[in-house]
Amino acid sequence: MPIKVCIPGISGKMGIEIAKLVLLDESNMTLSAGVIRDQAKTVQCIPNIDSKIITTDLDQAISNCDVCIDFTRPEYSMEIIDSCIANNKKIVIGTTGFSDDQIKIIDDASEKISILKASNMSIGINLCLKLVEQISSSIGDISDIDIIEHHHKHKVDMPSGTSLAFEDSIEKNLKSKKNIKHHCLRVGNVVGDHMVKFTLGNESIEINHRSFDRKIFAEGAVLAINWISDKDKGLYTMSDALSL
């Protein structure tokens, strides 16, 4: 049976990209619902979409799916998670910018349902996170560490969720606490550039990732939907889905 996928925020930039891929992967998954904020909004740019599956009723949409995929805003993600718990549904969370309290709510929710949460779903970034962990554990304590990122001017959160994930991977692999500096640019139409730079006395090591197209996040999201569809309750990451 194909996996029934529900996309709240289907009118958003990521919602549209994910819907296109779900519709292309029809042997594996089916788009059971796309949720919009109000009926006045039309969902454009998604070829072959059946307008009957577009709804404003979040709870109804989630009750009919197998996996819900959330790329929206933190406050709406909280509503989506509540509905996934009430309907016992799995969820992939790509939304970024959560507060500590909201992260705690997600952690607690994973005791009841299956959740895969990743602030960056791209395969390349998840490989970079692994490399950064290794470098941090060998020279992190004796180097200066800078995280440099460049995003389009409409991106709301700063530092990006990906930069915070890099910081987390570094901190977990240091023996003592140190000041990791963030440098954030919000200009133009840049999809997402990240660099982690380890500087020693006379040399530096730079782990660099550049996203050319937000399709990479949608591809990762579809991989995550497939992966979580048969998993028990718990909190998972893209490292789990990619077996890194």
Ligand SMILES: NC(=O)c1ccc[n+]([C@@H]2O[C@H](COP(=O)([O-])OP(=O)(O)OC[C@H]3O[C@@H](n4cnc5c(N)ncnc54)[C@H](OP(=O)(O)O)[C@@H]3O)[C@@H](O)[C@H]2O)c1
């Ligand atoms: N994990 C990753 O790999 C990754 C990659 C890219 C982006 N992201 C994150 O994903 C999120 C979405 O990014 P985006 O670029 O797609 O943003 P976007 O274009 O602004 O889309 C957001 C969508 O969420 C909907 N929404 C937001 N608040 C809502 C509410 N209170 N009630 C109902 N609908 C609501 C919006 O509806 P309206 O159109 O009605 O406002 C829109 O459809 C951001 O947090 C971004 O940082 C993550």
